[in-house]
Amino acid sequence: MSQKVTIATVAAYAQVSRQTVSNVINSPDIVRPETRERVRAAIAALGYRANQAARQMRTGRSRLLAVRIEPAGDGVNGSVADRFLHGLTDAAGAAGYRVMLYTARDDNDEIATYDDLLGAYDLDGFVLTGTGHGDPRTSWLARRDVPFVTFGRPWDTPDLHLWVDVDGADGVAQATRRLLATGHRRIGFIGWPAGSAVGDDRRSGWESTLAEVGLDPHGLARETVDGIAEGEATARELLDLDDPPTALVCVSDSLALGALRADPDPAGSLAVIGFDDTPVAAAMGLTSVSQPLRQAAAGCVDLMVAMLDGPPVPPTPLLLHPSLVLRQTA
C-alpha cells in the first residue's frame, strides 16, 4: 500500500499550512482562488482523502447512516427491501454519506442496537422501514433527539418525526379505475387482515373508488395473510360466490400470483392486479402497482441530510404516488 497521505502531506506538497488545506476542503470560499487551486491540484495529485475517523473525532459527525436489514420473508415482496436498500445506498453515497447495516430480532433488540451504534460509531441517523402502531423505536429515538426518518407514515403520532411514504390508497384506486375502464363491474379485493396500517390504507382505495361510481363493494373483499397459496385459496372463495367477481385487486403480488392460479378459465379471463411490481410479477405478466422505491429512498436521504446538515427551514414529509404497470392480466 502506498504511504499514507494525510493533510500534512498535501500541505507540504502545496506549500501551505495544514489549516489552509482543511479550509479548501471545508470552506473553499475563504481561501484565495490561486491557493485553492494549488491545494486542489495537490489533493488530486496525491489522491488524498480526508480520514473520516479523525474528522469524526473533531466534529462528532460520522457521515454514517444505519438501516436494518430484515430476513427476506416472502421473497416475492422481498425484493422491495432490496431495491429500497440499493436506492438508499446510492442516494446516501451521492450526498457524502455511507450506509451501515444492522439486524435485530425484535424491537427491543433493535433499540439496544441503536444504543450501541450511537455510542460506538457515532451514527448520524437511522432510516427505519415499516413502522407499526405504537412503535417503541420511534419514541426511543425521538426522546433522545437522534435524527431519523421512516419509510412509512407514522400511523398514530403524526408529527413525531419525518417520513417518506407511498400512497397505497391511490395505487389501489388506480388499479380499480383501470378495471372499471375495461368494463368490469364486479371487482373483488384480497387484502391483509384489518389492523395492518399499510393494508388498511390500500384497501380504502378500492372501497372509495367503487363508491365513487356507485358500486357496492359489500361481500367482495376477503382478508388473508400474505402468500401465494393463501391468494389462491382466497380467490377461489370469491370465485365460488353466486355472483363472482370478474376482476380482483390484490394488496400484494404474492396474493395476486395466487389469485391467477385460481382462475378456472385456462385462457385467463379473470383480471388480476397486484401490488409492488416485483420482478416476479414482471416475469409472469402480472399487472401491478409500482412503488417509486428509488425516489422513496432518495427522499429519505434528502430528509436526513436536511436535518443533519441543518437548514433553518424544517423539511416536510414526502408522500409519493405509485403508478400502475399494465401487463397481460388486466
Added chain:
Amino acid sequence: MSQKVTIATVAAYAQVSRQTVSNVINSPDIVRPETRERVRAAIAALGYRANQAARQMRTGRSRLLAVRIEPAGDGVNGSVADRFLHGLTDAAGAAGYRVMLYTARDDNDEIATYDDLLGAYDLDGFVLTGTGHGDPRTSWLARRDVPFVTFGRPWDTPDLHLWVDVDGADGVAQATRRLLATGHRRIGFIGWPAGSAVGDDRRSGWESTLAEVGLDPHGLARETVDGIAEGEATARELLDLDDPPTALVCVSDSLALGALRADPDPAGSLAVIGFDDTPVAAAMGLTSVSQPLRQAAAGCVDLMVAMLDGPPVPPTPLLLHPSLVLRQTA
C-alpha cells in the same frame, strides 16, 4: 442525550487510571480480578462504549467490512443476495464487525470505490460476491494487500485469495439422482449459456450423474439466459422433441418456474427441479436445490476475521454443500 461517557469517566467512577480501564477492555488478564470487576461494573453502570473513531485512529483498524449491494435483477433469485446480506450482517455483528454497503455501476467504478472506502474509512476488508473470469477487482485488491474474501470460487486464479462457495455441481447431481430414483430416465437440463463459471459447474453435476448410470445426456440440454419466460420457451423446445424428457433440472428457480408452465399436462406430470430454493419456489411447490446462504455468509466472516485478527495458521477456503428440498414438482 446523556453526557458523553469516555474512558476517563469510567476511570473516575471506578477509581482507577484510564489505562487500567483500557487494559480491562483489551487485555483483561493482566488486570487484578477485583480491579477488573470493579471496572466492568463501572462500564456497565455508565453504559460506556469504546469510541470506534478514536480507537481506529490509534489502531488503524475500523472493524468495518464492506459489501456491494446490487440492484435486484430477476427478483426470483434476487432474494439470494438479500439472504446472504442478512447472514453476513448477523455474523459480522457477532464477531464485533459492522457491514457497510456500497453500490457500483461496473468493475472500474467499484475499484474507485475501494480506493475511497479504504482511504476515508479505513475499511478492514471487503466481501465480494460472484467473481467472474479474469476479475479486475480481485487483482486490484490482492495487489494492495487489502484483506478480502469472495463468495464464489476464483475460477482462474486458484490461490489469489480466500473464498467460500457452494458446490453447484453437487446440488445438481443431487437433483438428478432424485429424478433417477423416482424412475425418470430421460432427464433434461436447462442451463445458462456456456462460459458462466457458476452455470458450467452446475451443469457438470447433471452430466456426470447421468454418465455414472450409463445414460446419454446428448441432446437433452439447452442454454438460455435467465428468466421465467425463457424457461418456458426452452422447456417447450425440449418437450417438442421426438423423445421428450420426462423431467427437467434447471440451473435456476426462474427457469424452473418457466419450465413448469410449459407442461402440457394440467395435472403436472412433468418433473421439474430448480436451483436456489427461493421463497417463490417454496410458495409454488417447486422442488429446488437449497444453498446454505447463512453458513456461506458466516464462513465469509470467519475467514475475514481469521485474516484480520490474524492467527499464525492461514485459513483455508470453504466449499459448502447444498441440499435438495423436496416439494410437489419432483
Added chain:
DNA sequence: TTGTATGCGTTATCAA
C-alpha cells in the same frame, strides 16, 4: 499491576 506521557489526523480558535 497501575499510572503517565505521547500521538493518531482532523478542525476550531485565535493570532499574525
Added chain:
DNA sequence: TTGATAACGCATACAA
C-alpha cells in the same frame, strides 16, 4: 487570507 496551537478519545511504550 493564512498559519500555529489545542483538543477530540483511545491505546501503546515506558516508568513507577
